[in-house]
Amino acid sequence: MIDEFERAYLARLLARAGTNISRAASLAGIERQSLRDLLKRHGLRGEDDSR
Numbered sequence: 001m002i003d004e005f006e007r008a009y010l011a012r013l014l015a016r017a018g019t020n021i022s023r024a025a026s027l028a029g030i031e032r033q034s035l036r037d038l039l040k041r042h043g044l045r046g047e048d049d050s051r
Contacts, residue, residue, distance in 0.1 A: 007042040014039075014046055021046035 017024035024046065025035040039045060 003042070006038070007044070010035075010039060010042055010044055014044060017046075019047040 013024045013028055014021075017027055021035060021039070022032050025032040028035060036046075
């Protein structure tokens with residue numbers, strides 16, 4: 001259940017930030033790398049995450 005909530009939150013956050021990870025991290029108040037780790041864990045990607 002927590003994973004579902006987290007994934008939905010991250011998807012909404014990315015949409016709000018226009019898929020920009022740096023902007024999304026700023027909106028969430030967390031470090032960019034922490035957000036990238038969460039996105040990866042949930043199988044989500046942002047526009048500046050092409051690596």
